[in-house]
Amino acid sequence: MISKFLLPHIFKIIGWIIFIPSFILGILWTAAGFEFKVMSPVFALWADNGKYFTIIFQDISNEIVAVPLLVSLMFISFAREKNEDEYLTRIRLESLIWSIYINTLLLILSWIFIFGGVFLNIILYNMFSVLILFIVKFYSILYKNKKQLENEK
Amino acid sequence: MKNNIRVERAIKNITQGDLAKLAGVSRQTINAMESGKYVPSTVLALKIARTFEKKLEEIFFLEDSD
Numbered sequence: 001m002i003s004k005f006l007l008p009h010i011f012k013i014i015g016w017i018i019f020i021p022s023f024i025l026g027i028l029w030t031a032a033g034f035e036f037k038v039m040s041p042v043f044a045l046w047a048d049n050g051k052y053f054t055i056i057f058q059d060i061s062n063e064i065v066a067v068p069l070l071v072s073l074m075f076i077s078f079a080r081e082k083n084e085d086e087y088l089t090r091i092r093l094e095s096l097i098w099s100i101y102i103n104t105l106l107l108i109l110s111w112i113f114i115f116g117g118v119f120l121n122i123i124l125y126n127m128f129s130v131l132i133l134f135i136v137k138f139y140s141i142l143y144k145n146k147k148q149l150e151n152e153k
Numbered sequence: 154m155k156n157n158i159r160v161e162r163a164i165k166n167i168t169q170g171d172l173a174k175l176a177g178v179s180r181q182t183i184n185a186m187e188s189g190k191y192v193p194s195t196v197l198a199l200k201i202a203r204t205f206e207k208k209l210e211e212i213f214f215l216e217d218s219d
Contacts, residue, residue: 083178083179085177085178085179085182086178086182086193086194086197087178087179087181087182087185087191088179088181088182090191142181145181145184145185146181148184148188149169149180149181149184152169152184
């Protein structure tokens with residue numbers, strides 16, 4: 001049963017609470033051209049100039065934005081709904097397939113039409129797009145169903 | 154696959170919400186089945202048939218396209 005892998009329902013709210021400031025920070029940070037720096041010693045598994053398994057002094061502003069953003073997206077995506085039944089499992093699966101499908105298509109188009117240093121932006125967005133697409137698709141299906149239910153009653 | 158759920162519900166005079174509770178699923182699942190958008194698992198189909206005190210084949214029907 002898929003519900004084995006899902007997080008408790010409360011994680012959806014926790015996810016949104018973490019997502020909103022992270023997302024705003026992310027927008028500000030990209031708009032500022034990745035300018036502001038937060039320096040700190042960190043443990044690097046792998047870094048530039050042939051460094052492995054060592055402590056380096058590094059700007060961690062991107063970590064401060066990206067990690068909470070990804071974690072919150074994960075929470076929102078995989079928190080169970082109050083009523084996880086077989087139909088919802090089906091909707092989850094279809095939304096996941098859809099999101100990976102669309103994401104891959106967008107990636108292919110990006111490779112074909114976007115070049116040079118700006119391609120780094122694509123790589124950056126691609127890190128978040130699968131989960132974002134899933135969340136959009138999944139909840140839009142749930143919303144459509146809810147509307148239909150209201151019409152039925 | 155077709156089903157008679159809506160008819161049986163009317164006969165028994167229960168709402169989608171009632172049936173959902175009895176069958177242990179959400180109301181949108183019942184609605185999806187009635188609209189022909191979702192084919193239930195065997196367990197769910199059996200539960201629904203039991204709720205209506207009918208045999209499985211009296212509620213769910215194979216179509217030629219199946």
